[in-house]
Amino acid sequence: MVDWSHENARAQAGPELVLLGGRVLSRQVAESDPGRWQTVLQDVYLSRETPRCLCRGRESPIPMYVERRGRTYSLKRTPGSGESHHQACPSHGGMDVSGVNGGSTSAIHKRSDGLLDIKLDVPLRTVQVGRGATAASAPTAATPTGAGSSRQQVKLLGLLHLLWERAGLHRWTPPAPEQRPRTLGDVYEKLRNELDDIVLGKSRASSIVYVPDTRLDDPAQRHKEALIAESYMHLQAKCPAGERPVLMVIAECRSFFDGKYSRGLRLKGFPDSMPIWIPASAMTQIEKGWNGRLERFMSAMGGSAGEGTRLFVIAGLQFSEKGALNWLYGSLMETTGRFIPVESGFEAQVANALVEEGRAFVKPLRYTGQEEVHPDFVLTDTKRPWYLEVFGMATPQYLERKRAKITHYRESGKLLWSWDAAAGTQLPPFPVG
Template sequence: MRLADRDVEVADLKQRPDRYTGLFGRARSEVGHAVCLCRSDEVVRLVIRCRSGRYHLANWPAGGHQHAPGCSWYRSPASTSGRSTYEPAINVTEDGTSIRLSAQLTLHGVSTDPSTTHVPVAAKPGSSEPSTTTQRRAMGLLAFLHYLWESSQLNVWHPRTGRRDWRACRARLVEQARDCRVNRRELAEALWIVPPFQSEDAERINADWDRFLESLTPGRSRRRGLVLGQIRQIAPTKYGLRIGLAHQRAPLYASQELMDRCTRSYPVALAAHARETGHQVVLLLIERSPRGYPVIKDLAAMLTTTSYVPADSSHEAEMADALTAAGRAFVKPMHYDGGGVHPDFVLVDESPETYVEVWGVRGREDYEARKRAKQEFYRESGKRLLEWDVRDPLPDLGR
């Protein structure tokens, strides 16, 4: 990348940003932005931000798709995302991002969630009927989870990604949280992203968790928090359920009623066998009980592969793993919780891009009708399509 008149290695810049403080200042005052050199045929700008005297870089608003697929700043294009549903809830400026979350993070007595504004948008691909998709003024937990995953580029896979574990995921998520506010609170303070476990850091991590819980005030005026991690265990207790998160010793607690409702809402992600083949990533809305226990009030869940690529079914997870093994670069479109129709995956290592569809439901007329409509849409729009009927062997996934 280029700062002012000097080319800099991205890895060195991220590891030792203080070394480039003067260069950051020059680039910001003389040029107004940094330049990513991932493309030779296009100037791709990056925002230079400064917080507490430290400089860092961020994507130009709505410019993440301009980067090359292997670039660390690449983001999936708007056409493969449900994010447009939430444009009124997301305010992006050069200073950062503000999110309006439907879940109240501070309660004063009895409160209600923000309402949504129903505004018609474009028709669904593959359908001649007007879309019932609405633009919403506030994000639900699932939409926010998808936003975090997408903005952290965790729905993108490239052969150069290498091994992606929870440590790598958390580093990206923390970087995104640094420039985000949710319901007027700094996300870095409102969100606990479970740190990867290391025995030498256990005492410090436990102390940090205790401080996070202490920041949540019980009583009539309550301050809530968000927790992002992956389920390790769900066990019954005398009063409900104990939820164990991977990498974290301290459990959280939920009522059986809440978990029954969430299991109906997320049957794939919360299936008992999901942990055997992938990860059950959850975003939890929590309160601290009068006795100090972390109590889950609501949650959103998402199934991922072992490399943390999101999947809407076990068959999609199988396809994602096969694409990874074949050395393909691809994007998993994030649906958020809005309407619209998106492909299961998009191969971005060839031009034009190829859409991937996994047909895994059989015997349902509504599904078959949706399948035919999507196939017709791809034909009419000239999209390249790679299909897999799960009753057949996987197709050739090579370029």
């Protein structure tokens, strides 16, 4: 019998309400009382009951399931059910990306069971090059097994973009007065949901990619230490002799710091005892390739003009013999404070201005190919879509591309709003109607 008298169930509906073991709970219990949440999930897991999401109301429950990894239990949506959930529900997602961003390619293949099979351009395991050698320091360690395949590949950042888009995190709609703002915990949960529907190298992405929650109390940190180690050992057990697995992680950067031999990176939601150690050569590449993003991130850490900048990382890690997490490869993605991906400070200004004015928009993302025109933003609250372009450079090659873009919009009859930020002009008013 369902206990509808529970304090969190009086409305008998809501985007965060779930039915667990005959009781209705808000998913916010996962953060406000994690011990109780784990106990409830454990009871449901052991009883083999089917939890149900009530985001569509008590008359339209959506089946879910509880997953166990080590000593941690998680509430999961059933594969392929993401679009059935209410848009404000944490389980909403799984948006179809076929036919978008250059069309379907062999890099992203939708299987008959509805899962997406993705071919990455980075290795999921490496060749062991000798006792004591780490993949990060060995020149041949990053050679992917099974090289030579003619199948197209998705870049590491492309995978993060795809997850972001399937989760609907690239869209912004002004929240209703009763709706709480999107949190990092929401983002992490949505990303974990999407990993359940993706296959990497014949394995579920959720077994290869670790996304933490935001809890940092002592019990949670100890559980995460054990879970990360168990995940890596599980991957190692599946590796052929002489090879080492790669554990991928996705998280928001907390801080960079100097270690004795290399640079350290702390991630939000990761145990303090498990920083990511980045070798000097990799740190040089990061600073060279993502210099502007790092500057804005460091500025945000100091609470100056860059406040609100977030920096997410997707990285491949390997354990050292002493149990340290070493960086093998990775990529960074900058977002606004509300988790909208941006590629420059100018784009961040536009995204923040759109949010402040209560506009609805989409940030198109790249994950395969290079389409003819890729707008920076698209307004979705007008009668016809308006394509927003931010022109932030003035090099000859960039200006030539700028002219080609403007010509494309004009000849295709699309509505274009643009800001010549490189010329120092003020942000123009956004289109309405």
